[in-house]
Amino acid sequence: MVFHTQIASIMEVLANAAVAEICKLVDDDYAVFRLEMSQSQKENRTLRRKLQQLELKVVRERAERTIRDRVRASRPCSVKILDQYRGMARGEGHLTGGHMSFVKPVGHNAWRDDQPIAVDEGSGTSTQHVILIESADAEAAGSEGSSQVKQERTEGEDPRDIQTRAAAGVAPPVATEDLTASPQPRTRRSITEVSGMLDAVLKSETDAETLTVMHRRLLHTGSDHRSDPEILGLRRLGCPPAPGLEYLLYGNPNPRTVHSHRDSGYALETGNDLSCSYTTEMDPGNMPLGLETQMDLSRGDWNQYSSNVYSEGCLDKKGEVIVVDEVTVKVEGDAPLTWNVDETHLGEGLSQGRALLDYRESLETNRNIETHSPLHALGDRDLVSTSMGPSNSHGRILFDQVLNSKDQGAQVLGGGATSGSSKDEPFLCMLCNKGFSCLQKVEIHQRVHTGVKPFSCTQCHMRFTEAGKLKRHQRVHTGEKPFSCTQCQMCFAQAGHLKRHQRVHTGEKPYSCPQCHMRFTQAGNLKMHLKVHTGERPFACTHCGKRFSERSYLRIHQLKKHSTLTESNHST
DNA sequence: CTGGGGATGGGGCCC
DNA sequence: TGGGCCCCATCCCCA
Numbered sequence: 001m002v003f004h005t006q007i008a009s010i011m012e013v014l015a016n017a018a019v020a021e022i023c024k025l026v027d028d029d030y031a032v033f034r035l036e037m038s039q040s041q042k043e044n045r046t047l048r049r050k051l052q053q054l055e056l057k058v059v060r061e062r063a064e065r066t067i068r069d070r071v072r073a074s075r076p077c078s079v080k081i082l083d084q085y086r087g088m089a090r091g092e093g094h095l096t097g098g099h100m101s102f103v104k105p106v107g108h109n110a111w112r113d114d115q116p117i118a119v120d121e122g123s124g125t126s127t128q129h130v131i132l133i134e135s136a137d138a139e140a141a142g143s144e145g146s147s148q149v150k151q152e153r154t155e156g157e158d159p160r161d162i163q164t165r166a167a168a169g170v171a172p173p174v175a176t177e178d179l180t181a182s183p184q185p186r187t188r189r190s191i192t193e194v195s196g197m198l199d200a201v202l203k204s205e206t207d208a209e210t211l212t213v214m215h216r217r218l219l220h221t222g223s224d225h226r227s228d229p230e231i232l233g234l235r236r237l238g239c240p241p242a243p244g245l246e247y248l249l250y251g252n253p254n255p256r257t258v259h260s261h262r263d264s265g266y267a268l269e270t271g272n273d274l275s276c277s278y279t280t281e282m283d284p285g286n287m288p289l290g291l292e293t294q295m296d297l298s299r300g301d302w303n304q305y306s307s308n309v310y311s312e313g314c315l316d317k318k319g320e321v322i323v324v325d326e327v328t329v330k331v332e333g334d335a336p337l338t339w340n341v342d343e344t345h346l347g348e349g350l351s352q353g354r355a356l357l358d359y360r361e362s363l364e365t366n367r368n369i370e371t372h373s374p375l376h377a378l379g380d381r382d383l384v385s386t387s388m389g390p391s392n393s394h395g396r397i398l399f400d401q402v403l404n405s406k407d408q409g410a411q412v413l414g415g416g417a418t419s420g421s422s423k424d425e426p427f428l429c430m431l432c433n434k435g436f437s438c439l440q441k442v443e444i445h446q447r448v449h450t451g452v453k454p455f456s457c458t459q460c461h462m463r464f465t466e467a468g469k470l471k472r473h474q475r476v477h478t479g480e481k482p483f484s485c486t487q488c489q490m491c492f493a494q495a496g497h498l499k500r501h502q503r504v505h506t507g508e509k510p511y512s513c514p515q516c517h518m519r520f521t522q523a524g525n526l527k528m529h530l531k532v533h534t535g536e537r538p539f540a541c542t543h544c545g546k547r548f549s550e551r552s553y554l555r556i557h558q559l560k561k562h563s564t565l566t567e568s569n570h571s572t
Numbered sequence: 573c574t575g576g577g578g579a580t581g582g583g584g585c586c587c
Numbered sequence: 588t589g590g591g592c593c594c595c596a597t598c599c600c601c602a
Contacts, residue, residue, distance in 0.1 A: 445585080462582090468589060469583065476581080490580095496591060497580065504579075518577090524594065525577065532576075552597060553575070580598080587591080 427436040436442045444465065447453060453463035455470040459477040464470040472494065475481065481491035483498035487505040492498040500522065503509070509519035511526040515533040520526040528550065531537070537547035539554040548554040 465584075466588095471589090473582075493581080494591095496593085497582095499591085501579075521578070522594095524596090525579085527594090529577075549575080550597095555597095557574085574602100576600100576602085578598100578600080581596085582594100583596105584594080585592085587589100 427439050427442045431446065436445060447465040453465050455464040455467050457463070457470060457473055457477070459474065462470075462473055464473060475493040481493045483493070483495045484491040485498060485501060485505070487502065490498075490501055492501060503521040509521050511520040511523050512518070513520075513526060513529055513533075515530070518526075518529055520529065531549040537549045539548040539551050540546070541548070541554060541557055543558065546557065548557065
């Protein structure tokens with residue numbers, strides 16, 4: 001009995017000890033758990049505070065930008081000055097082939113507005129990228145869609161990390177900068193880069209002498225993009241959710257050539273090429289360019305602007321790249337690769353340029369996607385009436401003729417013109433209704449009508465519409481006749497003239513008169529001969545009334561018969 | 573002297 | 588950018 005009692009007491013002691021041990025363990029774990037909980041809560045509070053700070057910054061930026069945009073309220077939309085990295089002109093960077101990335105200067109952890117942006121083709125791995133979307137338009141319109149987001153990815157970082165953070169609602173590792181606090185507040189540079197995506201928007205090579213600027217209408221979502229992973233995803237797909245119109249520079253396969261693509265909801269180019277686009281806005285007074293595009297279009301320089309901007313550029317489709325719009329700018333020497341389309345410079349012409357660009361894009365787009373053009377929805381005539389400048393401006397002519405080619409047809413011409421264009425020649429000259437395959441050709445052609453001859457001879461006052469013709473003309477001064485006849489000693493300055501001359505030796509007379517059996521070596525001579533049959537004598541002597549079939553005959557006649565009379569008339 | 577054809581120079585346009 | 592072709596203007600030569 002006593003034994004049982006002792007056993008019971010021992011077991012009770014052991015049980016108590018076990019309970020105590022268990023309680024102790026639970027307490028310890030609970031304390032650890034509490035500690036971890038408190039730490040997590042602290043972290044949550046810290047993150048929450050950071051988030052609030054970021055939101056406050058965004059709100060402050062919105063307010064400041066709204067004020068700034070209201071100052072510039074006259075602008076219908078935002079066209080960013082595209083400030084190419086100035087250091088490129090100094091050889092610190094350049095657009096080169098293959099993968100192109102924007103590289104921060106070494107030792108800088110954050111982008112600053114006054115810092116140059118080195119452009120490095122890289123070795124295939126992007127180093128540091130900045131995504132910055134501006135939406136001044138929406139802010140100016142009172143929209144809440146303003147956003148300004150920078151994301152910076154350091155070297156080697158998995159791009160998916162950014163998406164992961166964004167999807168988790170975590171702020172990017174680099175806080176949004178308050179651009180207004182920049183040492184150069186009037187200078188702002190924005191860069192949008194999308195890398196590693198299917199939509200390869202950017203390519204670049206080294207030797208390019210042209211810079212092609214194209215534009216894109218950015219989508220506006222009106223949300224805070226920082227916390228919207230879908231928006232971030234859109235950015236990565238080359239669809240920055242910024243409102244209004246921005247001019248973006250893209251590297252392209254041509255060196256120093258930049259393409260932009262609008263309505264980039266579809267892949268502009270397949271492959272794994274890096275997609276990159278960037279816009280830059282800078283102080284108009286600090287524009288380091290020698291480009292020919294700096295002119296005040298509002299003062300009637302649209303003609304020049306058009307000539308320069310659209311020279312040598314063509315709407316085109318190259319391979320799989322749907323080049324929706326394209327503006328080519330000649331780069332002079334080592335001038336920085338800079339494209340400047342500032343409203344303050346373009347003035348009224350800005351709308352012209354934008355309208356034309358819009359139109360160009362819409363026209364090209366309409367070939368395949370009739371309803372994708374935003375301009376299309378606006379209505380062409382409205383756009384012309386509200387956006388275009390003086391009706392006699394070259395830009396207007398171009399624009400009108402392009403509109404005609406699109407859907408207005410000959411109506412603009414008062415119904416008198418009939419379009420002779422085909423699908424291959426959708427661009428009509430407003431003045432002669434001639435069709436061309438691209439806008440640039442129309443622009444060059446219309447130099448015939450406008451008298452624009454940009455290429456002048458230094459030896460005489462001859463001017464030419466084409467550089468090649470100037471070069472050919474200058475043989476007149478140099479006496480160079482590189483084309484010599486193998487049958488005789490004749491030399492010619494033009495190859496065609498030699499070929500024409502060689503008919504003298506071959507006896508070929510391909511032009512025959514339908515009225516008689518006369519044959520001619522030249523069509524012009526046949527045409528002159530036909531006047532024999534028609535009796536056409538359009539050239540009449542003002543003194544005696546005698547008529548001649550050729551002006552030269554009349555001139556000889558006047559010299560021989562009325563030379564004294566003409567001299568007396570001149571003396572009087 | 574006149575008219576006609578041969579031939580060249582130069583510019584525009586297309587490819 | 589250059590070549591090729593065409594057109595126009597003009598000059599030259601000759602019947």
